[in-house]
Amino acid sequence: MFKPAFAAVLVASCCSVAADDSVEHISIYANRTATPQQEVLASITVLERDDIVARQASDLPALLAQLPGINLSRDGGRGQTAGIYIRGGNTGHSLVLIDGVRSGSATLGYKSLSMLPLELIERIEVVRGPRAALYGSDALAGVIAITTRRSKAVELNANVGSYGQAGTDINVSHSAEQLTLHASAGVSRADGFNVRKDLDADKDGYNQKYIKLAADYQTTVGQFSAQADVNSGFYQFDTSYGVEDEADTLNRAYLLGWQHQLGQWQHQALLSRTLDSEATFGPGSRSPFVTGRDEFSYQAASDLTDSLSFLAGMNWYHEQVDKSLTAYEQTSRINRAVFTGVNYQLNALQLEAAVRRDLINQYGGQNTWQLAAAYQLAEHWLVRASRGTAFKAPTFNDLYYPGYANPDLKPEESESDEIAVSYRNAGLVVQLAWFDRDVTNLIQGVEQAENVLLATIEGIEFSVEQQWQQFSSTFAYTWLDTENASTGKMLARRPENSINWRGSYDADKWSAFVTADYQSTTYQGMDWATGADLPLAPAHTVWGFGVSYMVNTALTVRAKVDNLFDKDYYTSDSYATAGTNFGISLSYSPR
Template sequence: MFKPSFGAMLVATCIVSAYAEDIEHISIYANRSASEQQHVLASITVLEREDIVARHATDLPALLAQLPGINLSRDGGRGQSSGVYIRGGNTGHTLVLIDGVRTGSATLGYKSLAMLPLELIERIEVIRGPRAAWYGSDALAGVIAISTRRAQAVELNANIGSFGQAGTDISLSHSAEQLTLRSTAGVSRSDGFNVREDLDPDSDGYEQKFFKLAADYQTALGQLTAQADVNSGLYQFDTAWGSEDQADTLSRAYLLGWQQQFGQWLHQAQVSRNLDRETTFGPDSRSPFNTRRDEFNYQTTTDLSTKLRLLAGINWYQEQVSKAAPDYEQDSRINRALFAGAEYQQDALQLEAVLRRDLIDQYGGNNTWQLAAGYQFSPYWLVRASRGTAFKAPSFNELYFPGFANPELKPQQSMSDELALRYKHAGLNLQFAWFDREVTNLIQGVEQAENVLLASIRGIEFSLSQQWHQFHSQLAYTWLHTQNRSTGLKLERRPEHTLNWRGSYDSDTWSVFVTSDYQSETYQGAFAPVANLAGFTLWGLGGNYQISSAFVLRVKLDNVFDKRYQSSAGYATAGANFGISINFTPQ
């Protein structure tokens, strides 16, 4: 049941009049080409750098949990493992792209977001719903597309907070004729707190260093891009499995890109290498896991007319486990893919279609497709519908890790439907979406990975953003129903109700905001210390002050009423905590 305070909040938010003009965001990744968000037939949220900073989130998982259709499960605090679930999908059902490149560990089968610093992020685009027809395996529940910092000038940030939190970062940019250089570097650390009082009586903190260097060079043959990212760190954790309680992490990404317009055809190519290393260790053991992914992408786009756009391309990547604590039966696989899509618009009618074929060493061919239609029945109202398929190949751990692996696993596959309605006018943006997804061969398991015959996921998303003079309000609500059809039980760690609200007031030199986040009871699974965790509501406060033209001070207080709660059974979360940061941008 909803708490009365949230009912009042919803009513108050809906009745406020709105007059300010919205700024239209651009979607880059939903259809692999730049399009105005209002012309994309998918549920997407775009956060630019100023949006990310304004939300004052402690880390990337906390930021994502404020968005529609997303819930978060934490095994502790900042730095510890965090599960991000989009529309009821597993953590591994979300593809994470960084600067257009597929990322994540081949052994885990997904990208860990807990140690990805917000300070390194320029832009986030979250696409809710399947996108495998565009991107292949992993994009079963959605895509999180991250663009790293592209500072236009010198920028320096520093922060401190509860539990010994401290960090600093600097971004630089320099342009000379056809060449532009950009770099970002920073460090961050925290003492943390004891996340499992029944295990080690110690604080579980983290340390982190990150660096990015990028160059863009414009030539007569097109724009060339080169980029290198390095993110290293250490985090401490508590677990009932084994004696290991610390982990060293190192992620490195190297990218070369090219794009050029020849006539009416835009050509883009990208080659990249991602290296992911994590070594867990303790007093009695040490477990290294090193994986590598080499990838090549090429696509071409053309507008055949003002009504029809075509896009086609190829994708190749090789995943390899270069070192692991156990010996894997296989340590490498290659994926080859072809894809093509079309977008058509005639007056108020919009149509989209895309088809992709992946050929994976271990499984042969996988075909995915997606169809969507939208109709703008007034200048402010759009209705749309879509249906699509998706799949996810099992990870190396699921296939080959001793004691857990199941070499007979089949790829997870899904069929998804969505109906949505959107209203946008004069500062008021309202979106409502119904979605339904059936997943066959869903991979579950504690002692051994196994395919669940069928799982069903359906839900409703509602979001409302409005501006009235200097007041701004954002509300996101998600209802979710999940079921393992084999057992009749809910899927683990998916709350039925989540609601996030943020209200703010902005003046010329200062601003303040209030946040409230609600999550209902969650089923934790048959093997969890507690089968069901109670729901909770968290409140936050914050503000900004423009000290001068160059300095901005930001303050945030999370969990104002010191609520004791858990989002993962057995793991403590932070009580009342604060953060203070200062930004320096010389004029």
């Protein structure tokens, strides 16, 4: 049951402290063009590198779980599988872009974020709500757009913590006239803890290493860029399916980009090749899965007049299964798409529209569209409304994996509405949004994939950001009502009520913060063997605390404690979560 007293305490705290709104955030991905955050007709959150570092989250899933409208379920600790649910959507209903490139496994149908190191991330933009009219398949619930590091100076970092956690990374940059070079590299590992005591007595840890090389070259015909990323690792896990309980991972990405301002037109092109590899293994067995994606995108944008802006582009990608445990009936498919969007502003009124046509060689055409309108009620008040459609093509596993496949599956489709009102001034941002989404042909199943006739998702997001002198705070409350219309049951692992609060104090050389994250009791779905409902995950509140101290202009020390009061809880049935744990980190960057 939701605890109103707990919410009242946090709301009261928000009225006296909150987050710094003095720096204007720019959205890059919500409209595919750089737009001031307050002018975007969607619910978005932007975290810059300083925000990411200040939060001292243990990993990327833990960081995302602090944001409005996002819930997390995880099968253990750092390195183990984590499910990210934006506004009640499935993990696969959120498109993950890394440096503008579609990312994720073609067999699973989503990007696993557990082994994507925070140390490699410069910026995160989360768009809540459909964006298929600009990005195509997968963006039913939202978009998670990640920009990797391009440090402008030498930077060294190191960290140690509970459960044998240790890591170090380095970032360097060099400029010479028109050429700029960037490099990042790091290693990380942990012994972990036993995530399923009923299965194995061992600890479940991880290790990984990564390297990134990038170059930008400015010419009279635009800026050319090249980039290569390699992220490899290993993690242990516990499962009741078979005997395999370890996995090797490898992710590679190669990018070539070009952008050029020609008159009033901004041109961009991006060519990429990505590889997603995971091989699970155990005594006497090994299950490899390797998928690849080649992608090309081009777009042109222009402010045609002071009131009207225009965007148009094309997108092509080829997905394929390069290696698998078993033979798939089909191992590749091609998607071709064109899209366009317009934005019109006249005095207090702003209108926005986008449409996209995707041609998938297995399904033919898919049309998606998005409409939005906003009106400035007063100097600080804005009301907006939007409606959009989206789809997700079935994955290779859904269609062709032996014993589970269903070649007759239809793409998942959705129609979403949102109405929001916001108040914004120099020290206070308050936002209230209602959203509603109907998903038809939702793909579910244990023994075989099948289309569910209808799933409904409705919710409310309320957030407050406020700055008062050296105190700041962010507060977010999300209410969700989900239903599988075929069974009348809720969708699994989506808590009805969740709260995230963070209060901080910043002095000249030091700062401190306190966090509190609450989830109500949560439906966990059905037992795959018996068909009976699993026990509800109990409600819980997890507190955290952190400090940082700037020793000098080059050296900063940070320390944190997660799960401060050693709360015993879980977000995925039978899987343990970390108890009280600490971390200490050093950052060195000579000026």
